[in-house]
Amino acid sequence: MLTIDEGRFRESFETYSEIGATDAGGLDRLALTDEDKRARDRFVDDLAALGLDVRIDEIGNVFGRREGIDPDAAPVLIGSHLDSQPSGGRFDGQLGVLSALETLRTLEAEGVETKRPIEIVDWTNEEGSRFQHAMLGSAVFTGETDLETALDLTDDDGVRLGDELERIGYDGDYSVDPFDIHSHVELHIEQGPKLETHGNAVGVVEGVYGIAWLNVTIRGESDHAGPTPMHTRRDAMAAAADAVSAIGALPNRLSADAVSTVGEFDVEPNSINVIPNRATFSVDLRSYDDDVVDRAVALAESEIEAACERHGTTADVEEVWRIPHTEFDSDVCDAVAAAAETAGVDYERLVSGAGHDAKYVSDVAPTAMIFVPSVDGQTHNESEFTAWADCVAGANVYANTVLSLANE
Incomplete structure (x- = not known):
């Protein structure tokens, strides 16, 4: 020995x-x-x-x-x-x-x-x-x-x-x-x-575990934070916040071992009194069951789309990495x-x-x-x-x- x-x-x-x-x-x-x-x-x-x-x-x-x-x-x-x-x-x-x-x-x-x-x-x-x-x-x-x-x-x-x-x-x-x-x-x-x-x-x-990485870009419209009514806004940050919250809850709908993480986040123009016109973030989804990862990706995309519909924004979702x-x-x-x-x-x-x-x-x-x-x-x-x-x-x-x- x-x-x-x-x-x-x-x-x-x-x-x-x-x-x-x-x-x-x-x-x-x-x-x-x-x-x-x-x-x-x-x-x-x-x-x-x-x-x-x-x-x-x-x-x-x-x-x-x-x-x-x-x-x-x-x-x-x-x-x-x-x-x-x-x-x-x-x-x-x-x-x-x-x-x-x-x-x-x-x-x-x-x-x-x-x-x-x-x-x-x-x-x-x-x-x-x-x-x-x-x-x-x-x-x-x-x-x-x-x-x-x-x-x-x-x-x-x-x-x-x-x-x-x-x-x-x-x-x-x-x-x-x-x-x-x-x-x-x-x-x-x-x-x-x-x-x-x-x-x-x-x-x-x-x-x-199997892993999937997504890069998400949500696009809205910049406007003044004061005079712009809430019901007319196309706030990319607000849509992204809704999506991130929903993605964080996904594992509860999937399996005991599933995990989700948003580890990167960026907003533009990043000014205190300007409604954001762009928000980008990463998504990391994992499970030992590849079918669970597939479902997690589909559900994440669905939640992002739903958040954009609520806030009048659009989104691009790119899967940048996947391993079984x-x-x-x-x-x-x-x-x-x-x-x-x-x-x-x-x-x-x-x-x-x-x-x-x-x-x-x-x-x-x-x-x-x-x-x-x-x-x-x-x-x-x-x-x-x-x-x-x-x-x-x-x-x-x-x-x-x-x-x-x-x-x-």
Whole structure:
């Protein structure tokens, strides 16, 4: 059984957490910014220090390969992402990359050879907060998204993703096409309350919710806030507020696991005494049942249309992203459970409400995930926290899962 070096693991975590650190103890390391470049550079240096063969593909995914006894055997793929949300937490993504790095360091320190090679990866733009396509690096890697489409994505300032890859020196030469993978395991914080509520240190993740993202634009007519009678107004903000309220209530009409979120909102002309003529907002709809997601999209569109009819406005609704729910590989899930039992770590089986790179990788390789608890279920903010004992327990289960898979 492998046992990670807790002190080394903690030191690595704290060092990486300094890159893009916020005053409130969080992390602001958006994809392909200078902070992301610094984290990537540190990651590449750490891989090189282990003697790994490091390569960067055309979308900027960073890989490192530790050879196995049989160099021709399909490798086990491990890792996660180093980019963060704006003013996000230190654990989301980063903990998965550093658990994978500590796994390789432990194998090296203990002189353990594995039958199969092991490949570690840092995926590009997993968060999708700067360039609007979550899990982008893994989506391009697996063929879900076209490379040129991805490179042409722009951020809110009109900056092109491909240009930013070139600017920070991560426009790699290696083909982004997937290679043969024996299995894949990703460690991540739960980003939910179940593990903490149930008193378990590890979650064996058996699947991921289906997700639909909508961008909505409601158009009305600007007019003066004082002399314009209420019954003659075409108020885009009022229509949007009605629609957002109705969308927030949709899960009650759908299923116990359905969730809806409006996370972005903008209004024009954004003046205190002018009736808004335009309101734009995002909609995020999720469930483990794809039929429920389909119904949620249809109901959201219906509620938007009804709100516009009440307020004399019009709307454009664009579905910008959709992924079906994912069921992970039962054998890889069982390998995680066996490692937890060997390590004496309490665990439970669950599904993920959040999307992860493992979702796309599961299209090309047997895949599972390991969750560790999120205190109060909080994530995507600076208060995000996982107790260090849980980080260590998860990393030990992770290392032994990888060892087991690499010796198959």
